[in-house]
Amino acid sequence: NAGVMQNPRHLVRRRGQEARLRCSPMKGHSHVYWYRQLPEEGLKFMVYLQKENIIDESGMPKERFSAEFPKEGPSILRIQQVVRGDSAAYFCASSPKDRGEQYFGPGTRLTVT
Amino acid sequence: ELKVEQNPLFLSMQEGKNYTIYCNYSTTSDRLYWYRQDPGKSLESLFVLLSNGAVKQEGRLMASLDTKARLSTLHITAAVHDLSATYFCAVGPLGGGATNKLIFGTGTLLAVQP
Numbered sequence: 001n002a003g004v005m006q007n008p009r010h011l012v013r014r015r016g017q018e019a020r021l022r023c024s025p026m027k028g029h030s031h032v033y034w035y036r037q038l039p040e041e042g043l044k045f046m047v048y049l050q051k052e053n054i055i056d057e058s059g060m061p062k063e064r065f066s067a068e069f070p071k072e073g074p075s076i077l078r079i080q081q082v083v084r085g086d087s088a089a090y091f092c093a094s095s096p097k098d099r100g101e102q103y104f105g106p107g108t109r110l111t112v113t
Numbered sequence: 114e115l116k117v118e119q120n121p122l123f124l125s126m127q128e129g130k131n132y133t134i135y136c137n138y139s140t141t142s143d144r145l146y147w148y149r150q151d152p153g154k155s156l157e158s159l160f161v162l163l164s165n166g167a168v169k170q171e172g173r174l175m176a177s178l179d180t181k182a183r184l185s186t187l188h189i190t191a192a193v194h195d196l197s198a199t200y201f202c203a204v205g206p207l208g209g210g211a212t213n214k215l216i217f218g219t220g221t222l223l224a225v226q227p
Contacts, residue, residue, distance in 0.1 A: 033214065041220075043203075043215075044217070055213075102213075104148075104158075105155060109153075
């Protein structure tokens, strides 16, 4: 059973460009979470999704950030008009049920130049 | 707002020594997790603690949970260099709400010196 997959693993964007980060949950998992880790800090919750629904987006910045988890395909975290402060590692996790243990992907390291 | 605090933030210890990392959290929670993160890598799940008094051990690591004190500890016995990493505790989900988010501590960077 493959683990949580994220791509790309590394992403470089210039200020003002868009970044799209993808997450494929483990097989059989229908709950996806996105976390951001700034350098030298712990992970901060961003958003919790189930298929086609956003359950909790309390950690998402109000502007430029959006997330989706369509019926088919991976979950997408989209950052529009990136700024240097968006440089971070973005981790996706999945769980089989709403209170199940979360399994983390390898992360996408975003660098904004 | 739930806060999770770890201490120490940085721990340098010699091989063969024992030490404890502490994780305090500010409100009730269903469960507590400990993770390990190597530089540039993802999080590796170490322990899931579900109830008051829970104690789990794996190799040189032992984790415990005191829900009344809102405190978890990660004890390292006879440290070896391979244990050098950053250790995070995380709390969640919270109460009966719909969210399943984890709240992470600040992390403890452990450096084991030969």
